[in-house]
Amino acid sequence: MRKLAILAASVFALPLTGCLSPSLDYHGYIPDEVQPYEIKPDEDTRSSVMAQLGSPSTEGLFDTNTWFYVSDVQERFAFYKPQVSDRSITAIKFGEDDKVDEVLRYTADDGQVISYAARETATRGRELGLLEQIFGTVSSVRLPTTDEATPGNPTGRQGQ
Numbered sequence: 337m338r339k340l341a342i343l344a345a346s347v348f349a350l351p352l353t354g355c356l357s358p359s360l361d362y363h364g365y366i367p368d369e370v371q372p373y374e375i376k377p378d379e380d381t382r383s384s385v386m387a388q389l390g391s392p393s394t395e396g397l398f399d400t401n402t403w404f405y406v407s408d409v410q411e412r413f414a415f416y417k418p419q420v421s422d423r424s425i426t427a428i429k430f431g432e433d434d435k436v437d438e439v440l441r442y443t444a445d446d447g448q449v450i451s452y453a454a455r456e457t458a459t460r461g462r463e464l465g466l467l468e469q470i471f472g473t474v475s476s477v478r479l480p481t482t483d484e485a486t487p488g489n490p491t492g493r494q495g496q
Contacts (some may be wrong), residue, residue: 360495364407365393372405372426374442385409392428401430408444420444 396402405426410418423444431437
């Protein structure tokens, strides 16, 4: 009897073990052979970087001579919000001669949290309640009016 109780408890506890191990999600650039930070300044060019790493995740907004390779790993435990466990951003700056000037590497520790304003923009007009939104259009629905000169006469009315 005791063995049966232990077996039943282990069968019920077995699905819970899946919640204890995190699932990993990989986002962004995933390097194949060459890591972005292995690019050598004054040796590599724009075309050799493209051949080794492929297209960048993004280019600089104001300076197209900077390429960014962005990747991060997120851990998710069960139904909780995913947490970033590893983030890597490599910025490769090119000079006028298309040679690599500088290779910068950033991690999650280098990031800054930006707080957004929670204000809402006011709009013109009045706010409708839930019932007004649901029943407000009932009286405004109108059937098309036609006379017998209209082909098909969809209203079924006879002409006067």
